[in-house]
Amino acid sequence: MPDFSPVDYAVPGFVALVLIEMIWARFRRREAYEARDTLVSLAFGLGSTVSGLLTGGFFFLLFLWTWQFRLFDIGWAWWAWALCFVLDDLKYYWVHRAGHRIRWMWAAHVNHHSSQHYNLSTALRQTWTNPLTFGFLFALPLVLLGFHPVMIAICGGFNLIYQFWIHTEAIDRMPRWFEAVMNTPSHHRVHHATNPRYLDRNYAGVFIVWDKMFGTFESESDEEKIRYGIIKQLGSFNLLWAVFHEWIGIVQDMWRAPWGSKLGYLLREPGWTHDGSRETSDMIRARWLAGREEASLAEIPVANQNPIAGQGEPA
């Protein structure tokens, strides 16, 4: 494992900023924090560092072993660091997208989304079960290109640190140029929302441009209040249930499913069922869009809905 971990140095800053946001909440928005929710989120953060310590060494050794098959000797030049940071962020976009679209990976990532609050403590609500997913595979192309695993780990650490401050409602919008390129509190609020228009949007880590490039960007609307969390809210502050509920759900669903459908509960998107008894985010969004279209049609006078009648209208 690399000796230097930027996240370790950032932890005191995280604690101080959570405290500052709590004081802001005391005077501006008391509902922004809730003690039990904060405790669960922070316990997630602590558990995730333990999980990382226990398993990180194995993945680091795996990456080091893979690195001997690299295509290029990229080295440690300044431009290599910059390029590695950008490519690692692109990798983050795809691993994060997979985290929302493949239930096996969602079982780990759901932990980060299961709070109904959105504050800096939510940023620290990190999964304990990442090592049980195949997320590490997404980093292998960088290793094979020739970026040293230490460089990738350090860039990943700075990526994580960047993402801390965007988990807040205390900041409305950043300057336009910044919103255009970077991930911001506004863009990431959209990502944590369960409103149908926002489901599975804004996967970016540092640069929001990836969402714009790959068609998953949605800007925050001032007309619709955001609600946070997951489609089926936990309704419990039990830490162990919060950590493992989706894994348990997968096992139960696979156990009950007919043989031909078992793998679907592992590899298809969250909410998928073989009998259509639950809804995926795509289905929820489609139903919401259909309802919106119906409502807007109802607002148009009947004569305008009929093209022939419409032709008779004065120009």
Place this chain on the structure above:
Amino acid sequence: MRKSMNVSPQLLQFAGSLVAILALAGIARALKLGGEPKLLQDDDVRRAAGEAVEGFRPVAISRDREGRGAILRDAAGRVLVLKPHGNFFAGRLLAATARARLNSPTALEIDSGERRYGKVSLDIDDAAAWAEVVNALGSTRHA
């Protein structure tokens, strides 16, 4: 000679983080952040229901006298129960495994059938009628 105690830096970091976590949660409580959510009128119930299950449009609503939850039914016969969770509400569409019982003529206790979501107690006028609706869910689904 005294032996110096060797504590690994990782263990020290873990202990420090644990203390910080407990301190922050304690501060959130001391600052009285959060609060108790209340459903004071039927519009609050409709909004909370729509947030719990997208597109849920109730045709029948019974709101707890203190606003600490509600039970609703939509035109399709789906029954939704809402209970406070922190300073928000969490809802469940009741399945065939749900059960309800009357603790008094106005005290309805609903067991969602989901252990972690738990039981919901509501103080409502038409408790007996709702108990019947909930307990009938199993029979109608299997009819």
